[in-house]
Amino acid sequence: MTEINTSHAADTIAFPKGEAAALGMSRTHLVMMVGLVALVAMAPFAFYPLFVVKVLCFALFALSLNLMLGNLGLLSFGHAAYFGLSSYSAAHAAKVMGFTPELAILFGVVVALVVGAVIGALSVRRKGIYFAMVTLAFAQMVYFFSLQARFTGGEDGIQQVPRGQLFGLISLQNDMTLYALVATLFVLGVLALYRITYSPFGHILRSIRDNEGRAISLGYRVNLYKWLAFVLGAGFAGLAGGMKAISFQLASLTDVYWGMSGEVVLMALIGGMNTFFGPIVGAALVVWMQNELASFGAWVTIVQGLVFMVCILAFRKGILGTLGQFLTRKL
Amino acid sequence: MVDDIALRASGLIMEFKGFRAVDGVDLAIPRGTIHALIGPNGAGKSTCFNLLTKVLTPTAGAIHFEGRDITGLSPANVARLGIVRSFQISAVFGTMTVLENVRIALQRHRHGDSWDFWRSDRVLAHLHEEALALLASVGLADYAGHVANDLPYGRKRALEIATTLALEPRVLLLDEPMAGMTQEDVTRISALIRKVAVGRTVVMVEHNLSVVADLSDRITVLARGKILAEGEYADVARDPRVIEAYIGVAHA
Numbered sequence: 001m002t003e004i005n006t007s008h009a010a011d012t013i014a015f016p017k018g019e020a021a022a023l024g025m026s027r028t029h030l031v032m033m034v035g036l037v038a039l040v041a042m043a044p045f046a047f048y049p050l051f052v053v054k055v056l057c058f059a060l061f062a063l064s065l066n067l068m069l070g071n072l073g074l075l076s077f078g079h080a081a082y083f084g085l086s087s088y089s090a091a092h093a094a095k096v097m098g099f100t101p102e103l104a105i106l107f108g109v110v111v112a113l114v115v116g117a118v119i120g121a122l123s124v125r126r127k128g129i130y131f132a133m134v135t136l137a138f139a140q141m142v143y144f145f146s147l148q149a150r151f152t153g154g155e156d157g158i159q160q161v162p163r164g165q166l167f168g169l170i171s172l173q174n175d176m177t178l179y180a181l182v183a184t185l186f187v188l189g190v191l192a193l194y195r196i197t198y199s200p201f202g203h204i205l206r207s208i209r210d211n212e213g214r215a216i217s218l219g220y221r222v223n224l225y226k227w228l229a230f231v232l233g234a235g236f237a238g239l240a241g242g243m244k245a246i247s248f249q250l251a252s253l254t255d256v257y258w259g260m261s262g263e264v265v266l267m268a269l270i271g272g273m274n275t276f277f278g279p280i281v282g283a284a285l286v287v288w289m290q291n292e293l294a295s296f297g298a299w300v301t302i303v304q305g306l307v308f309m310v311c312i313l314a315f316r317k318g319i320l321g322t323l324g325q326f327l328t329r330k331l
Numbered sequence: 332m333v334d335d336i337a338l339r340a341s342g343l344i345m346e347f348k349g350f351r352a353v354d355g356v357d358l359a360i361p362r363g364t365i366h367a368l369i370g371p372n373g374a375g376k377s378t379c380f381n382l383l384t385k386v387l388t389p390t391a392g393a394i395h396f397e398g399r400d401i402t403g404l405s406p407a408n409v410a411r412l413g414i415v416r417s418f419q420i421s422a423v424f425g426t427m428t429v430l431e432n433v434r435i436a437l438q439r440h441r442h443g444d445s446w447d448f449w450r451s452d453r454v455l456a457h458l459h460e461e462a463l464a465l466l467a468s469v470g471l472a473d474y475a476g477h478v479a480n481d482l483p484y485g486r487k488r489a490l491e492i493a494t495t496l497a498l499e500p501r502v503l504l505l506d507e508p509m510a511g512m513t514q515e516d517v518t519r520i521s522a523l524i525r526k527v528a529v530g531r532t533v534v535m536v537e538h539n540l541s542v543v544a545d546l547s548d549r550i551t552v553l554a555r556g557k558i559l560a561e562g563e564y565a566d567v568a569r570d571p572r573v574i575e576a577y578i579g580v581a582h583a
Binding site: 196213 | 384405406408415416417418423427435438439444445446448452454494
C-alpha cells in the first residue's frame with residue numbers, strides 16, 4: 001500500500017489519518033485530551049470550584065456551537081435559545097416538579113433537542129448570513145416567550161433552584177461534590193462531541209462545508225445532515241444549560257438573551273473555530289476575563305471587545321488555530 | 332425489447348421571467364455513447380445541462396432515465412440513481428485529503444447514508460484500499476495524503492473524476508471538463524474520459540471543439556435554446572447553419 005503523506009496541514013478540524021493513534025484520535029489530540037482531563041481533575045484545587053464549573057458549562061456550550069460552525073461553516077446566532085430553554089426547563093423540573101438533578105438536566109436536554117429539531121428544520125435551508133439571521137430571529141422568539149411565560153418567572157427568572165440529591169442519594173450541596181458531577185458530564189460531553197466530529201457522519205459535514213454542490217452530486221441529502229448536526233448541537237447546548245441551572249441554582253433571561261448567543265460565538269472564535277479544542281480555551285479566557293474584571297462594571301464589555309478585535313486582527317484563526325499553525329499540528 | 336436509450340429529454344422548456352433559455356429540446360442519448368452538447372455562448376447549453384442534472388426544474392417537458400421519469404427528482408436522488416455530474420470549476424473537498432475526497436464518495440456508494448455519528452471514523456478504513464485503487468487509476472496514488480487544495484488544477488480534475496468513478500455511475504454528465512486547462516492537461520483528461528467512458532453513457536458540454544471532435548460519438552448543436560443540428564461531428568461541422576451560428580455570415 002502506498003505511503004500516505006501527512007505533511008500538508010490544512011486549515012480545518014480534520015486531521016490526517018496517518019497520525020491516528022489510540023481511540024481513533026491523532027497523537028496530538030490524545031495528548032491534549034489527557035491533558036484536559038488532568039486539568040479538569042486538578043482545577044478545583046487551584047481555583048474556586050464554582051468558577052471552574054462556570055468555565056466548564058460555557059466550554060461545553062461553545063463546543064456545541066462549534067459542532068456546526070467548525071464542521072459545517074454555519075454560524076448559529078441564536079444558540080442561547082437551547083442553552084436558556086434547557087436552563088429554564090431543568091430549573092423548573094428541579095424546583096417545581098421535584099426531579100432529581102440528573103433527571104432535571106436530562107429533561108433540559110430533551111427540551112433543547114425538541115426545540116432544536118423544530119428550529120433546525122426551519123433554518124438549515126438557509127446559508128451564510130441568512131442562516132445566522134434566521135436562527136437569531138427564532139432565538140428572539142424564544143426570548144420573548146421566556147419573558148412572557150409564567151413558569152419562567154419573567155424578569156426574576158427561576159431562583160433558588162435546589163441542587164438536590166444525585167440519583168436521590170448523593171447531596172450536591174457541597175461544591176466539590178457538585179464539581180465532580182459537572183466535571184464528569186463535561187468530560188463525557190467532550191468525548192461525545194469529539195466522536196461526532198471524527199465519525200463517518202462528521203466527515204460528511206466537512207465535505208458539505210467544503211463544497212455543498214459536490215456533496216449533493218455525490219447523492220448526499222445535505223439538508224438532513226445539517227439538520228442532524230443542528231439538533232445534536234442544540235442537545236449539547238442544552239446539557240450545558242441544564243448543568244449551569246443546577247450548579248448556580250438559577251435560570252434567568254440572561255441565559256436566553258441574544259448577548260449570550262454573541263458571547264458563545266466570541267468564545268469559539270477566540271479559541272479557534274477550526275480546531276476541536278479551541279472553544280474550550282476561548283470559553284475559559286472569556287469567563288476568566290469576566291470574573292477578573294467584574295469590579296470594573298461596564299468596562300468588561302469594552303475590554304472583551306478589545307480582546308476580540310486583537311484576536312481578529314492578530315490571530316484570525318483563534319488562539320489554538322494560530323498555535324497549531326505555528327507548531328504545524330492540528331490542535 | 333430493452334430500450335437502449337439511457338437518457339431521454341422530451342420537449343424541454345425552461346423559462347426565466349419570460350425569457351426562454353431552452354425552447355423545446357429533445358434529446359435521446361443511447362446507452363454507452365459519448366454525446367456532446369455544443370453551441371455559441373448563450374445557446375442554452377448550461378441551462379440544458381442544469382436541467383439534466385436537476386439543478387433546475389423545467390417549465391415544461393420531461394426527462395427519462397432508462398425509461399423512468401426523473402423530472403421531479405431532487406439532485407441528490409438523481410445522483411443516487413447513478414447519474415453523476417461534474418462541475419465547470421473543479422469540485423473537490425478542498426480541506427480534506429485526496430484519499431478522503433474519494434472516500435466520501437465511496438462512503439455514500441457503499442453505505443448509502445452515514446448517520447452514524449456515534450462511531451469512530453476507523454470504520455471507514457476498509458474503504459482505503461478501494462480508494463487508493465481509484466486514485467491509482469487516475470494517476471494520483473502518490474498524492475493520497477495531500478490536501479486537495481494543494482493540488483495543481485489538472486490534478487484536481489483528475490481527483491474529481493476518481494471521486495465520481497467511486498460511485499460507479501451509469502451516466503456521467505461533464506460540464507466543460509476542459510475549461511481552463513493547459514494543453515498537457517487536456518490530453519491527459521481526454522485520455523481519462525475515454526477510458527472511463529467504456530460501458531458508460533457520457534454527456535458533456537464542451538467549448539474545445541477539437542476535444543469534442545476527438546471524443547464524442549454524436550453531438551447536438553444548440554442555438555438560442557433550440558436544437559440546430561444533431562449527428563456525427565464531421566457531418567454537423569459541415570452544416571452551413573452551424574457554421575453561421577458559430578462564425579456568423581456577412582450580409583450581402
